[in-house]
Amino acid sequence: MTINWLQIKQKIEVLFNNVSTGPAQAREPGSSSSFWVMVKKEIGDHIRSWRFGILIGIIILACVGSIYSAVTAIRDGTLDKTGNGESFLFLRMFTLTSSSLAVPSFATFLSWLGPLLGIALGFDAVNSERNKGTLGRLLSQPIYRDDFIIAKFISSLFLIFIVVFSLGFLVMGLSLLTIGYPPSPEEFCRIVLFLVIAVIYIGFWLNLSILFSIRFRQAATSALSSIAVWLFFTIFYGMIIGMINSATAVSSTQPDPAAQLRQMNLILTLNRLSPTELFSETITTMLSPGIRTLGPLTMDQLVGAIASPLPLGQSVILVWPQLTGLIAATIICFGISYALFMRQEIRARA
Template sequence: MHGLAAVYKKELQDQLSSYRFVILFALIAMVSFITSYMAAVHLRENLETLSATRFPFLMLFSTPGVMFSMIQFVAFFGPLIGIVSGFDAINRERSQGTLIKVIAQPVYRDAVINGKFLAGVTTVALMFTAILLVISGFGLAVVGVVPGVEEILRLFIYLVVSIFYIAFWLALSILFSILFKSMATSALASVALWIFLSFFVSLGAEVAADMLVPIDRKNESTPEEVLRHVHVQEAVSLFSPMVLYSNATATIIDPMRKTTRSFVLMGPLEELLSARFRNPLTLGQSLLIVLPHMLALVAITVICFAISYTIFMLQEVRT
């Protein structure tokens, strides 16, 4: 175990003292800060008139300020944190000739990859927890609302899910750093996959739905057809980790959300009726809705890391 501890310690030191961490941290902190400031100002105005808000504190994270809310921002740019901290994990060691030196010491070979992954996850966790705490404290001051136990629990779950989400991208970029000898290639491959999974899968989902269950907008499709169309679209878009993550966190952060579906078939009268009786879900109920999403996120992270681990263990190291 001393091998793992040694690699972990060294990698953590490297991560935390690197310029890229400082730049990334500054960027993410700045954007989150501005976003939640907007949300807070907006919220404070509403709090005076809106009496129905039961969880004002959580709205700090879910209310879109100017362009996007804090959770939307993390869904979009969280992967970048993972990619930037992992894309050169193994191939940099290889190209500077330090990998062979480390594994020629009396350590198990997996100490290298485990140590790097754990150090990356720790960095992400530290960064994210810090930002979340700062925003919470800031919201406390601006909005003047104290979070309840349930809100704190929801925030905590949000934190854990977010760390897994970013860890997935970290594992993926470490995988590319094992597969590709060149650091530029592995960075590019990770970013390409990020863009594909985050932006193009949702486009592809629409195309797939249109092809499989075409809806004729002129000749009134049956409600069943419309539903099937939406089902296909949702199923395909779940291939995107971003969609998984957005659905999961939106439901966790917003107790008013009763489903991860964005599409609800409802007439205006029914909507009015239901709005009168809107009650928040309990934490357990919210969790139940997004449990599959959260498990899927954890699963893809674990699978991705397992693949990197296996390839790394079987690869021959000469430099």
């Protein structure tokens, strides 16, 4: 029995061509080119919008004000009063604030204004297209539905990335001109990680606003819902935890160390259900190497401890649970938005 290798080779080539061209032709309506066209269009629409320009102007003013406050604090000798001397002075430009000026630090400004940036980019991502009648017409074209919602998220997250890193490097440049020497490699890595964490945190609020834009048909309703959730976690959630702390406080007449420790761990766990608290703990540890723990300490744990700043790797390990929680919350919000959008009925207007 002879084997015709030429025929076998021809059959393999035909089979390979069918396999390679079949999925490509099936995926052609939602190809990567059309996806990136939608991403570029969304980026252009955001950049040309008035609300994006107004928010960027406010954030830049806040950035310059925080740098001025940090420089004023250094000139007033606040840095020496804290006992840190000039160690990690470049990082202190992101967290230091002057007591004589009512201007928060850059990290505080970013934690306040960052969620507003994410909400502004996503609160009308879907319902505006629906109300204008362009959503049904767009999806009636050879475009996959999941490409539409992913393009909305990717374009807004890309803008958030550009804005956050631009502001961060602007602060670094102004700090370099102010204090006169560049950051160390560890300081630079800590600042970059801080900016990456800020992008993840703002991405959570972006996904939450996109979720409300899918759930509600009116853009005003989705915007108010997003702002209401942000205000709840920023202001009212801390008040609720404070009331729970007062109600469950251990009696001071007969203190029980084990009961006090359980009560402190309970309050700490409840606080960490808030994404704002997770972000605050994460960036505080990244920008302050002297922080060695984020929970209660006993006297046995303090015995033999050396008061020295943590290296970068140890700081990342310390905040890894908080960072994982932020990433998980962002992914969960996007997953709910994706599933809800894929199940909705969309009709084109006449």
